[in-house]
Amino acid sequence: MEVNVFDSRKEMGEAAAKVVASKILELLSKKESIRMVFAAAPSQNEFLESLVNIKDIPWNRITAFHMDEYLGLPKDHPALFANFLKRKIFDQVPFREIHFIDGNNDPESEGLRYAALIEASPIDIVCMGIGENGHIAFNDPPVALFNDPAIVKKVTLDTACRQQQVNDGCFPNLQKVPKHALTLTVPALLNADFISCVVPGKNKKEALQKALYGFIGTQCPASILRIHGDCHLFTDKDAYKEQIFLEKETIGKDLLSGYYTLFNSENKLIETRVKPTPNESDSHLFFAPGLVDLQVNGVNGVDFNNENLSVEEILKAAQYLLSKGVTVFFPTLITNEKNNILRILKTFRQAVYQHPLIASCVAGIHLEGPFISPKDGARGAHNLKYIQSPNWELIEEFQDASGGLIKLITLAPELEGAMDLIKKCQESGIKVAIGHSLALSGEITKAAEAGASLSTHLGNAVPLMLPRHPNILWDQLAHDGLYASLIADGFHLGESFLKVVLKTKGEKAFLVSDSTMFCGMEAGEYGTHIGEQVILEPNGKLALKHGNGLLAGASKCLLEGVQYLIDKKLKSLSDAWKMASTIPAAYMDLDQKNDVVIFSLEEGCQIYVQKIFKDGKVVFQQNLK
Structure with a gap:
């Protein structure tokens, strides 16, 4: 926001008019x-007077609207905003069209009619003020919504707003001020490309102070x-008081909706339905839901499978x-000795x-084994x-030890007893995935009918050589009821296979990391808890x-999988x-609304995580760029 302070209201109005006229041209x-x-209020007098006196503005190419109107006043009442604007500008210059809000029509139908006019084409310029209670248009604090889905709505005016109308000399006393009005909503106003905001007078000092220096809310x-x-x-x-300390907020664009989102200085998440203006670059911060990884064997030297x-x-x-x-993850325990x-x-x-913090991040445990195929590959x-x-009694023993944390099990449905186990898991609220399996078509179908709903790291944990068709990959791809998790690290799956899965599964395909303790570690040779030696290449x-080149899990995190899809142009950033x-x-029935990742895009569209909120608290922060 650009703030301009002048010695007098006259100078202020003239300057605002020149800037708006220049923008019009x-x-x-x-x-x-x-x-x-246009706003209708005495605070706009000097601005409107100066604007109509500027020559060479082609008014016949401008369609005009006003932003609010009282309900129920007689059509000839001088305080009607339509009449105010007629006196000040609408009857002074030859607009192409002028659209009035009729405060004597049914409010609901009138609101819909006016909203349709506003939505017919983008608004280019809004000329507004700020009320004594901080309102814009008639969006008073009790009714203002930054993410308001409406364009025009009926509102009840709060007492401070109505008293201002008396202070401005528009009504003789509070009892004469209407209690209801129609108003353009906050998003309808802020989605204009350009905003001129004229705010004079000592009565506006407190509101202006809060607008410029208070927390956004x-x-x-x-x-x-x-x-x-x-x-x-x-x-x-008279209205302006300089303040050195500015309440800090983190402002960015919601990655999925495209609207502005912010955390104010109280770390309160504020969602809007306001989109960045066309002249803004893509260098701003992005707000996105926290990443959710359903398959994490370990990271950064920590092995979740170490007893x-x-x-x-x-x-x-x-x-x-x-x-x-990654704000939520499922520690993944693979086949191991029972007591371990x-x-x-x-x-x-x-x-x-x-x-x-652990409780907020660990949404459950993924048990990958021990009910898997014993065959190589x-x-x-x-x-x-x-x-x-498959052994349900063993699952019960595991679940009791975990305190009910087991939420996902990967198994091979061709094993004897698998179908009964799938049904019992389903009844107990445990999701079942097919993986490390050589199941035939009929077995996959039966597993899905019994309750299996996911293919674990589809395309991996299968032999290097498979029948041309049918085979376990085609059969899982073809089943519409199965989600598919994918490891997109550049090693586990080829680009062509990823393309096929993404096209086939659509919104039922998601990423997992399958990361091991070697994620985040330097290249080298390492031992594992099961005695195997692994090689981590640069x-x-x-x-x-x-x-013989058999993969031993992954060393890349989920974020790198997102980056891989973007770099290979397999998906857009948001997708x-x-x-x-x-x-x-x-898929896991999780509520993610309180987990927010804030990131920027560095050179080459590289994702740079800067700040993470969980439940309104900062749990991670880089130095913001």
Whole structure:
């Protein structure tokens, strides 16, 4: 917002008129006609008087609107805003068209009629003021909504607003001021390309102070003007008081909706239905839902499958994942010795109970095994020694140890007893995925009918050689009821396969990292908890040392999977982000609304996570750029 302060109201009005006139001419040099909205209030007198006296404005190419109107006043009442604007400007210059709000029509039908006129084409210029209670138009603090879905609405005027009309000399006393009005909403006003805001007089000092220096919120609706990319405020010395300290807020664009979003200085999330103006660049911050990773075996040197796992290590892992935009994750326990799994599950139960941050990040545990195929290729890097047949009693024992944290199980449906286990999981609120499997077409269909709903890391944990058709990949791709999780790290899946899955599964495809403890570590040779040696290459590929190139999980985080889809032009930024956030969250029935990732785009469209909020609290912050 550009703030201009003048010694007198006359100078203020003249300056505002010159700026608006210049904007009118600039716009009309690019288009045949423009649309303007005017405020009706004594605060606009000097501005309107100066504007109508500027020569060479082609008024016959301008369509005019006003932004609010009282309900129920006689049509000849001098305080009607339509009559005020007729006196001040509408009858003074030859507009192309003038559209009035009729306060004597049925409010609902009149609101719809006027909204249709406003929506017919974008508004180019809004000329407004700020009320003594901080309102813009008749969006008083009790009724103002920054994300208002309406364009025009009926409002009840608060007492401070009505008293201002008396203070301005428009009515003799409060009883004469109408209690209801129609008004353009906040988004309808702020979606204009250009805003001129004229605010003179000592009675506006407190409201202007809050608008310029207070935290952004509906307690002072005019404070939202600070997010607009081309708002020019004109005031005089009576209204303006300089303040050095400015309440800080984080303002950006919601990645999925395209609207402005912000955290004000009280760390309150403010959503709007205001879009950035055309003259603004894409260099602003983006607000996005937190990333949700359903398959995390470990990160940053922490192995979730190590029987000696500690609460402190889980906290370290959660903090690392937050730095990469992951606000919710499912620790994934693979096939292991029974007592080791029990010990690890108890550690997670303790961690969730003891530490609020861990509890807010760990939404459940993903049990990947031990009910998987023992055959090479399908088994992947899982230890053959500990693979078992489906056993519901074992699941109950695991669930009891975890305190009910197990929310997802990956299994091979071709195993004896798998169908009964799937049904029992379904009845117990545990989702079931197909993975590490060589199931036939009929077995996949039966598993889905029993309640299986996901293909775990589709395209991986299958033999290098498969029948041309049918095979387990085609059968899972063809089943409309199955979601598909994908590891998009550049090693687990080729681009062509990813394209096929994305086209086939659509909104049922999402990303997982399948990250191991080597995510975030330097390249080199490492041992694992199961005794295998792995090689982490400089490019991030992680493979068994003696496995003929067999992958041993992943070393890249979920955010890098999002980046991969963008870099390969497989998905747009917003669609790639949804594949790692809202889609897996919806699959797991998670409420994500309180997790917000704020990021910027660096050179080459690289995502740079800057700040993360959970439940209104900052849980991670880089130095904001």
